[in-house]
Each structure stands twice: as structure tokens, then as C-alpha cells.
Amino acid sequence: xxxxxxxxxxxxxxxxxxEEAVCQxxxxxxxxxxxxxxxxxxxxxxxxxxxxMSNVLIFLxxxxxxxxxxxxxxxxxxxxxxIIPLAAGG
Amino acid sequence: xxxxxxSSHFIFIYHPFVLMGKKYTVYQGRxxxxxxxxxxxxxxxxxxxxxxxxxxxxxLDPYVxxxxxxxxxxxxxxxxxxxxxxxVFMVYCDRRDRDNVWRILSRMGVKLKAWVTEKETMxxxxxxxxxxxxxxxxxxFDEPTRDMIRKDAETRIGKIFDNPDMIFTGWEQ
Numbered sequence: 001x002x003x004x005x006x007x008x009x010x011x012x013x014x015x016x017x018x019e020e021a022v023c024q025x026x027x028x029x030x031x032x033x034x035x036x037x038x039x040x041x042x043x044x045x046x047x048x049x050x051x052x053m054s055n056v057l058i059f060l061x062x063x064x065x066x067x068x069x070x071x072x073x074x075x076x077x078x079x080x081x082x083i084i085p086l087a088a089g090g
Numbered sequence: 091x092x093x094x095x096x097s098s099h100f101i102f103i104y105h106p107f108v109l110m111g112k113k114y115t116v117y118q119g120r121x122x123x124x125x126x127x128x129x130x131x132x133x134x135x136x137x138x139x140x141x142x143x144x145x146x147x148x149x150l151d152p153y154v155x156x157x158x159x160x161x162x163x164x165x166x167x168x169x170x171x172x173x174x175x176x177x178v179f180m181v182y183c184d185r186r187d188r189d190n191v192w193r194i195l196s197r198m199g200v201k202l203k204a205w206v207t208e209k210e211t212m213x214x215x216x217x218x219x220x221x222x223x224x225x226x227x228x229x230x231f232d233e234p235t236r237d238m239i240r241k242d243a244e245t246r247i248g249k250i251f252d253n254p255d256m257i258f259t260g261w262e263q
Binding site for chain 1: 135178202205206207
């Protein structure tokens, strides 16, 4: 199933100079794994050495996934994942 | 009205009644308490370059005048000391109105959907949390100064969490 991921212009190098891409998976983590295959290094930018999302905020349809089930949050067709730098949330 | 004071890092869009002392943290005509702000208040985050955001501000100003959007605040320059390279544009509203506000933003071409609660922002500015620590490091404060700032933040933000029934009077980062 197709999920759309959107990132701001300042992060577009993460997606080969695009601000959005289509990915697939049943959870956020699976979507990120799909993106890793197409944009190597993508997951390393999201998850730090300690396995935490310390530099970004991730949203599913606008809702922070920290308030859901984190990377295990389930996704549905046509859902939208958004990523912004952590500092932008303050 | 757009409040663009060059001495301020932020540019604001308020309804003129805010300049007369009225609060914008209001839902259905009633001022929100600290507890309600922690539960309901937040903002849609929009990132972009300054020119695009200035243009967006002009387009959204009428919605603030019509009280469809309570308040907007955005960076004059990217907060590079916190690690951002784009300006951040924050469109504040009550969670119970956020879908209506999102529809307005969507019509203006905003695509990336990111809702951050005020509670989450406050928590990021608490002692030991990432934005507070990153900001203090960028300022080059010595450890005694950092400790003083941490205690001050804990007191100021703590009062909001500890007094849920008091009317919210704002907080400074």
C-alpha cells in the first residue's frame, strides 16, 4: 500500500532532493525500511546511535508518533508521514 | 495585524484585541486554564524560507482578524543555534479547532502536516531536555549559569503544570 512521506526543504537531500516520496509498509518502521532501500542512509538520519529519534519529530497524518506507538505505529493506505527537525517543534 | 518589530526574533500575527490586553488562548469565548492549555493548546508547524512565510503571513492575517486563527508566530531568521536552517512558522489554535485551521493552511499550499502541542514544547524546554540544553550550549554559558537557567525554567514551567485551574498567562522560552 502506498504511503506518502513529506519532509521540509531543508531535509530534502534525505530523499534525493525531493520533498516527498511514496513508500510502502504496514508500520512507520517498515515505511522507513522501504525508504532506506531507495535512499541509503535515510534511517541513520532518523534514528541515532542510541536507537532514539533525538533530532526529529515524526508525524502520522499530523499526529506526533511519540503519542501513538512510535515506529511501531500502524499505517493505512494514503496515510501521510511528516518529518521535521526537533528544534522546529519548539 | 502583523507585528514586525525588527528588534524581536519573532514576527507575530495577533488580533488587535491582544494589544488591548485580551488573551488569545481562548476557546468559544472563554480563557483557557493552565490545565486546558496543556490538554488542548498547540500549533501547526510550517517550515520555509522567509519570503514565502512573509507571503503566507499576509494571506493568513485576515483569518486572524476574523478570529478563525488565534495567533501566529514565526522566525525572522532560522534558529541556527538550535539546528534549524529554515524559518519556523507556528499557527496556534485549540486542538478542537485544529482541523478547521488545517483546512485554511492546506488551501494556502501547506502540505506537511505537523501538530505540536504546547505541552510537548514546554517539555522540550525543561531542564535536561534537548532544546534547553542545546540552546544553553550554543550560548556558551558556564555551568553555574546553566544551573540557574535550569532552576528558573523548572519554576516557571512547573507553575503551569502545578496550577491546572489557574487561567493561563503565557510562558517564555
